[in-house]
Amino acid sequence: EAQVTQNPRYLITVTGKKLTVTCSQNMNHEYMSWYRQDPGLGLRQIYYSMNVEVTDKGDVPEGYKVSRKEKRNFPLILESPSPNQTSLYFCASRDRDRDGYTFGSGTRLTVV
Amino acid sequence: AQSVTQPDIHITVSEGASLELRCNYSYGATPYLFWYVQSPGQGLQLLLKYFSGDTLVQGIKGFEAEFKRSQSSFNLRKPSVHWSDAAEYFCAVYYGGSQGNLIFGKGTKLSVKP
Numbered sequence: 001e002a003q004v005t006q007n008p009r010y011l012i013t014v015t016g017k018k019l020t021v022t023c024s025q026n027m028n029h030e031y032m033s034w035y036r037q038d039p040g041l042g043l044r045q046i047y048y049s050m051n052v053e054v055t056d057k058g059d060v061p062e063g064y065k066v067s068r069k070e071k072r073n074f075p076l077i078l079e080s081p082s083p084n085q086t087s088l089y090f091c092a093s094r095d096r097d098r099d100g101y102t103f104g105s106g107t108r109l110t111v112v
Numbered sequence: 113a114q115s116v117t118q119p120d121i122h123i124t125v126s127e128g129a130s131l132e133l134r135c136n137y138s139y140g141a142t143p144y145l146f147w148y149v150q151s152p153g154q155g156l157q158l159l160l161k162y163f164s165g166d167t168l169v170q171g172i173k174g175f176e177a178e179f180k181r182s183q184s185s186f187n188l189r190k191p192s193v194h195w196s197d198a199a200e201y202f203c204a205v206y207y208g209g210s211q212g213n214l215i216f217g218k219g220t221k222l223s224v225k226p
Contacts, residue, residue, distance in 0.1 A: 004155075033213070033214075040218065041218065042202070042216045042217060042218040042219060043156075043202070043214075043216040044216075045213045045214070048213065058213060059213070090155060090156065092156075097144060097163075097206060097208060098144055098161065098163040099161075100144075100146045100148075100158050100161050100204075100206075100214070101156075101158075101214060102158070103148075103155040103156040103157075104155055105154065105155040106154075106155050
């Protein structure tokens with residue numbers, strides 16, 4: 001089944017403790033993105049990647065890092081999480097522009 | 113800045129009634145337009161998309177949308193709503209470019225009355 005898989009689904013952590021949210025897609029897509037969803041703000045792009053070793057900032061990149069060492073994987077790294085990073089995070093991938101993104105099921109992160 | 117507006121935050125309709133969810137986007141050359149649905153606790157599922165051709169597009173679950181360039185709109189419709197359609201609906205626009213950034217509206221929550 002074609003899908004984007006994120007882990008974990010839920011995560012509660014403390015301020016400053018480094019964490020990684022994994023994302024993997026099995027569709028051989030070149031483009032991958034991370035979004036965060038917050039009430040009243042909709043979805044906002046954090047980082048995106050056009051291909052292996054090619055990544056760039058989206059609209060809200062502060063406090064996040066990404067890497068793209070393999071085509072299928074695009075982990076999101078929070079080196080020192082803060083409470084304002086409490087949010088619902090989505091990984092997504094796509095092939096052509098016209099296809100739209102396929103989204104993962106989301107990771108609900110709480111930073112206390 | 114490019115933006116997407118969904119004027120209705122919350123809509124309630126009766127089961128069996130027709131539905132129209134509004135979406136307006138800021139002017140941009142040949143945008144790609146999408147509607148996504150998000151059920152509680154779930155990710156976003158693509159309902160339909162438009163990038164060229166016939167301005168009335170059909171999607172999954174009986175939804176359709178009409179692109180009107182003159183009004184910068186891409187409204188989502190369904191002739192008869194089912195209780196399972198209760199969810200949040202997001203309109204999204206892609207203007208092209210290497211960033212691949214879908215710009216999302218803030219969403220419209222749909223409630224369905226029995």
